[in-house]
Amino acid sequence: MPLTQDQVRDALKRVKYPGFSRDIVSFGIVQQIVLQDKRCSVNMTLTTGDTKIADQIRKESEEVLRDLDGLESIVVNVNAHAAVPAGGAFQQNQVKGIRYAVAVASGKGGVGKSTVSVNLAIALSQLGARVGLMDCDIYGPSIPLMMNVKTPPTAENDKLIPITSYGVKLMSMGFLMDPDAPVIWRGPMITRTIQQFVHNVEWGELDYLVIDLPPGTGDAQLSLCQTLPLSGAVMVTTPQEVALIDVRKAAAMFHKVNVPILGVVENMSYFLCPSDQKRYDIFGEGGGQREATRLNVPLFGQIPLEIAARQGGDTGVPLMVSGAKSTAGKAFLQVAENLRKRLP
Ligand SMILES: Nc1ncnc2c1ncn2[C@@H]1O[C@H](COP(=O)(O)OP(=O)(O)OP(=O)(O)O)[C@@H](O)[C@H]1O
Numbered sequence: 299m300p301l302t303q304d305q306v307r308d309a310l311k312r313v314k315y316p317g318f319s320r321d322i323v324s325f326g327i328v329q330q331i332v333l334q335d336k337r338c339s340v341n342m343t344l345t346t347g348d349t350k351i352a353d354q355i356r357k358e359s360e361e362v363l364r365d366l367d368g369l370e371s372i373v374v375n376v377n378a379h380a381a382v383p384a385g386g387a388f389q390q391n392q393v394k395g396i397r398y399a400v401a402v403a404s405g406k407g408g409v410g411k412s413t414v415s416v417n418l419a420i421a422l423s424q425l426g427a428r429v430g431l432m433d434c435d436i437y438g439p440s441i442p443l444m445m446n447v448k449t450p451p452t453a454e455n456d457k458l459i460p461i462t463s464y465g466v467k468l469m470s471m472g473f474l475m476d477p478d479a480p481v482i483w484r485g486p487m488i489t490r491t492i493q494q495f496v497h498n499v500e501w502g503e504l505d506y507l508v509i510d511l512p513p514g515t516g517d518a519q520l521s522l523c524q525t526l527p528l529s530g531a532v533m534v535t536t537p538q539e540v541a542l543i544d545v546r547k548a549a550a551m552f553h554k555v556n557v558p559i560l561g562v563v564e565n566m567s568y569f570l571c572p573s574d575q576k577r578y579d580i581f582g583e584g585g586g587q588r589e590a591t592r593l594n595v596p597l598f599g600q601i602p603l604e605i606a607a608r609q610g611g612d613t614g615v616p617l618m619v620s621g622a623k624s625t626a627g628k629a630f631l632q633v634a635e636n637l638r639k640r641l642p
């Protein structure tokens with residue numbers, strides 16, 4: 299019995315994407331399997347310029363195919379294109395009309411990614427940029443609430459029209475999900491949904507598309523980073539070492555898919571006590587700077603704990619709207635200015 303494509307594909311499922319638990323087939327890397335007599339050739343495409351990853355996938359794929367009976371010749375082609383051109387220039391976005399797509403990421407949940415995404419987006423628009431905000435947090439989209447958007451977007455000519463709030467065009471996965479339905483987001487589904495999400499939204503002309511990623515560094519995040527045409531990522535961390543361990547994992551993930559880290563934002567850096575004006579380093583200090591130094595990127599800013607920042611999240615009036623002149627507000631503005639320096 300000659301081998302079938304399914305048998306070859308099943309064998310390739312034993313190859314994991316280096317460093318991840320998911321296999322290369324479910325990742326969508328395997329593009330074509332050609333079987334002719336006893337010859338087999340496989341074409342794969344990677345969105346990373348990291349030749350080590352390409353080599354490892356090629357080697358392991360050849361190994362599993364050699365284990366199959368009845369093949370005399372095996373050719374595995376792995377096409378790896380860098381998402382970033384050599385020379386370190388930041389990639390302009392491939393989605394029409396969008397200049398830069400910037401992911402806001404962290405290894406750990408609850409460090410203030412969504413708060414930073416919302417206030418960074420508003421700060422950029424206050425600086426005069428045209429800004430979109432895309433909420434990709436498939437586990438718990440919170441941005442519509444934070445941006446005080448309650449109505450779902452409308453569609454025109456098969457395209458979703460983002461809702462403008464506080465000068466920012468907003469689109470959220472939350473709009474597309476039934477809040478009561480338990481959704482099992484399997485990797486391939488996420489990739490497809492995100493692709494539709496990116497390409498079927500009528501963003502118009504944007505200077506920056508800020509993207510709030512889900513927390514963690516698992517397969518879902520890797521899929522997102524492979525699917526979204528990212529110019530770079532902003533890492534959010536809190537000052538203590540525990541959060542930094544996770545931020546390093548996230549940085550390693552971006553490195554794998556060749557998305558440059560643009561800078562670090564340290565959130566919940568300190569608390570300025572209104573009664574004694576003293577600064578309290580509740581979560582330790584210096585972590586953001588240490589991480590920025592290690593990654594060889596700038597520390598974009600340190601955002602203090604501010605009651606209005608938390609209230610803003612709950613009431614739908616972000617800090618950059620209610621308290622732009624506060625210490626935290628000024629810190630967000632500085633983050634926006636520093637980002638704009640990196641992506642002019
Ligand atoms: N600088 C700050 N000062 C005060 N509260 C803050 C600050 N940053 C974030 N918060 C609050 O901390 C909580 C977590 O923040 P946020 O939801 O932005 O984190 P996240 O990283 O997006 O979380 P998740 O991982 O669940 O998506 C929220 O209640 C938010 O209002």
Ligand SMILES: [Mg+2]
Binds near residue numbers: 413435440
């Ligand atoms: Mg969030």
